[in-house]
Amino acid sequence: MKLPPLKALPVFEAVARLNSFSLAADELAVSQSAVSHQIKQLETYLGEQLFWRSGRTLSLTDEGRQYLDAVSSALLQIERASEQVLGHEESRLRLSVFSSFAVRWLVPRLPDLQRLHPQLDLALEMSSENPVLSDRVADCFITIHRNSPAYSYELLYVERLFPVCSQDYWQKIRRELGREGADGDEAPLTPDEVARFPLLSTHSIFEKPAGDWEVWFKAVDRPIPQGVRVQHFSHMLLALEAARFHQGIALTNDYMLSTRKDSEDFVRLPIHPVMTGDQFYFAWKTSRRQERGIQLLRRWLVSQAIEGGLRGEAD
Known part of the structure; x- marks a missing residue:
């Protein structure tokens, strides 16, 4: 050798x-x-x-x-x-994860991970963009790309977007649309009715102004109506905060509302969702597949994704 x-x-x-x-x-x-x-x-x-x-x-x-x-x-x-070989139980791992996924979904669940696997020392490396898969960046990743043949991937979530607003803003919508009767919450809205209110847009999803709402309207073969009011944000976290403070209707996804107690502040509007085409994976280098810490984290993430409704058993 x-x-x-x-x-x-x-x-x-x-x-x-x-x-x-x-x-x-x-x-x-x-x-x-x-x-x-x-x-x-x-x-x-x-x-x-x-x-x-x-x-x-x-x-x-x-x-x-x-x-x-x-x-x-x-x-x-x-x-x-x-x-x-030395019998050291502690496993130190760096996990690179999107900031919104970390803040809204992962961090609230970490006490459960620490309780089940106290030997796992997890350090989060937050990323606003899709990271380069490399040991220099982190030991494992949550990513939307499967472009490295050196890595293995486990599906966590197929992303969809749906319109939400605050509880107070929902009452405003119902009043202005004349939906304050007993059945007002059950009748679906139309795209034209949604367009009567300010739309809160996240640029980072499709990397273009109002790209998320453009795709949402296109799902029902409609362009964004002329004259619609669009307020632009760089990140979904910001758009969701604006919705929480009654500034309009935002498009968000399942993991943003799946854990936090403040999810009860929001109302999911009775209207169609749209698939973004993004799929979230847990990724780890295949050559390190035997490492106990990586496999513990992989199994825990998958179980949490299934339990929280992000991923079905069949996935």
Whole structure:
């Protein structure tokens, strides 16, 4: 078995992660010259330059980035395997998760995870965009893309959007539409009736102004009516907060209203939902599939998704 200088690998990982020779030296409790020597030794062995150095600026070369992905994963597996042999029960995991999913669905459920699996030390890395699947970013992910063949995926949720408003705003809608009778809550609304009120739009769903409402109206073969009032927000969390404070009608999804007590502040309007085409998956590197912490978290997330109605048993 032909191996590179093994002492140099943790040094390389630290320099790449911290983007600094001096910070890596401090973390590893060695001199900066020792760090430089280890990196030079590794580059000589590989016959490739791993870092670009320009004055005080340090960056990975293309070869360095490729090597870092493999080395980081290997070092993590060695660490996990050693912990298992040593009998250390604690499993430390970094989970990268969308901010809205974390705030509205995951965080309120974490006490249950801690009660069932106290040995699992979970750190959340919140992301507003779909993260790059890499051990450098996190150990596992909640993502809407399955574009890395190195990862395995477990379905958690097929996203749909439906209109909601606050309890007080629903009473306003009923009054203005003359639906205050006993059956006022049961008769479905029409798209034209919805369009009479301010529409709260989330830009990040379809990456275009009023894209969510455009898709919602298109589901019934209608364009957005002319003259409709649209208020724009970058994130669904913001649009939902505006709806909570009686500013109009927002499109939201199941996980945003599935846990928090303030979900009772909202009314789901009696009208059609629309599928966004996004599917939420729990993703983990296939080479790490035997790690106990990842499998505990995977099984718990799936059970919570089924129990909370995000995912059916058949899914």
